[in-house]
Amino acid sequence: MVTGEFGAAVRRWRDRVSPAAAGLPAGGHRRAAGLRREELAMLAGISVDYVTRLEQGRAANPSAQVVEALVRALRLSPDERAHLFGLAGLAPPGADTIPAYITPSVQRMLDRLAGTPVAVYDASWTLLTANQPYAALMGDPSGWRGHERNGVWRNFTGSGGRVRQTAEARRAFEAALVADLRWTAGRYPADRRLLRLVADLRDASGRFAELWDSGAVGHHEVARKTIDHPRVGPLMLDCDILTVTGCDLRIMVYTAEPGTEDAERLALLSVLGTQTLAG
Known part of the structure; x- marks a missing residue:
C-alpha cells in the first residue's frame, strides 16, 4: 500500500531533477527548478493523473514496473531505489527478473x-x-x-x-x-x-x-x-x-x-x- 511517504519521496526527488539533466528543454516559466508532473509522467511512461495520485497518496499498490520506471525517470541511486521500493511495500526485483534499472x-x-x-x-x-x-x-x-x-x-x-x-x-x-x-x-x-x-x-x-x-x-x-x-x-x-x-x-x-x-x-x-x- 502506498503511503504519504512514498508520494513525498517522489515529489522531493522530482524537485531535484532539472529538465536539462533529464534531457528535456527547460522552456517556459517555472516555479521550481525540478521536473513538472507531466514531464515525470512522460519520462516514466505513465499518466499525469497517476503521478498526481501517487504523490498525494491516493493510488494504492503501484506495480514493480511503475516503481522501476519512476526510479529511472528520477535518476535514483541504488540505495534510493531500494528505499522507494520499500515505501511501495515491494522488494526490488530479484536475480530471476530481467533487470530494468539504469545505473x-x-x-x-x-x-x-x-x-x-x-x-x-x-x-x-x-x-x-x-x-x-x-x-x-x-x-x-x-x-x-x-x-x-x-x-x-x-x-x-x-x-x-x-x-x-x-x-x-x-x-x-x-x-x-x-x-x-x-x-x-x-x-x-x-x-x-x-x-x-x-x-x-x-x-x-x-x-x-x-x-x-x-x-x-x-x-x-x-x-x-x-x-x-x-x-x-x-x-x-x-x-x-x-x-x-x-x-x-x-x-x-x-x-x-x-x-x-x-x-x-x-x-x-x-x-x-x-x-x-x-x-
Missing part, C-alpha cells in the same frame, strides 16, 4: 551522448528510455504502453519502425530477434513479464511461433541500417548495440560516417526533431 554510471554515459540517437532496452527488448535525437529519428515512443514498448512485439505485430529491409533481410532479422529472446528466456526463466510476452507473441504471430518452436538461440547484432524518415529522407546509419555486463541492458546507438550526406541529414534531423518535440 548512475550508465546514465552518465547516456548524458555524454545527448546529441546522438540512443535508446536503452532491457534483455527482452522492452524500451526503457530513449533520448530526443532517437525519438526524432525513429518516432516518439513516449506514448507507447505495455507490449507496444517491446521491439520484438512491434516487429511481429506489424507496428515496426522506419527501417527499410528487403524481404530476405527482414526474415533474417526476425530469426535473430527470436533467437535473442530465447537466450533471454533461458537466462531469466522465471520472469513473469517475459513469459507473458512470449505467450502473447505466439498468439499474435504465426511467424513468431514458428521461429520460437525452432529452438534457435543467439544474439541479435546489427551493423548498417537504412532509415526512411518522413522529413529528411533516407539515412544510412551504423547501429551498434552495447550490452552492459551484469544487467544485460542493451544500449542502441545510431551514428553516421562523418562528412557524408547521411551525417548532414542526421544533424538536421536532430535540430528539427528537438524543435518538434519541444513545441
